[in-house]
Amino acid sequence: RTEAQLDAVAALLEGSASLPGLEVDTDLRWSLISALSAGGRQSPQQLQAALGSDSTAKGKSSWYTAQAARPTAEAKAEAFEQILSGTLSNDNHGAVIAGFNMVHDPQLISGYTERYFASILKKWTGLSHEMAKQIVVGLYPSQEVSQATIERTDQFLQELGEQHPALRRLLLESRA
Structure with missing residues (x-):
C-alpha cells in the first residue's frame, strides 16, 4: 500500500x-x-x-x-456494471469481483451498497446459482463495516421474509 x-x-x-x-x-x-x-x-x-x-x-x-x-x-x-451484466464467464465474473474489491481506499466502493441491495434478488433469481452466489457474497459491502450496513442487511432480510433460504443464509453469513 x-x-x-x-x-x-x-x-x-x-x-x-x-x-x-x-x-x-x-x-x-x-x-x-x-x-x-x-x-x-x-x-x-x-x-x-x-x-x-x-x-x-x-x-x-x-x-x-x-x-x-x-x-x-x-x-x-x-x-460493477460488468459484474451485473451477466455476460462474463464464471471465472471472469469472479475475477472482476476480486478486482473490484482490491482497494486501498474503501471510499472507492462505498457508494455501491444501495445498488447491491437493489440488484441481488433479481440476480439471485435470474442467474445461475454460481454467478448469483458470486455476486451476493463477493459484492456484499463488507468493507463498509458500520451499523448502517448491518441495518441495511437486516432490512433486506426482513423484506425477503422466508423466501430464498439459500440467499438468506449467504446474507446472514456475510452480515456476521
Missing part, C-alpha cells in the same frame, strides 16, 4: 529484485500486476501488454482482476 511497498512489488515484477527461493511464475506475475494496479502503478496500456504476453484463459481472468483493481471511480463503476 505504501510507495516503498509498491516499489518492492514493482522490483519483483521487473526482476530487479528477488527473494531466495521465490520464482516469479505466471500466477505470481499476475498477482504482482494486480497489486500494482490497485496501487495505481499499472496503466491500461501496461495491463493490455501483460495480457498480450499471456493470452491463456487464466491470463484473461487475471487481466480482468487487474483491470477492475485500478483505483479510479471509473474503473470501479465499469467493473
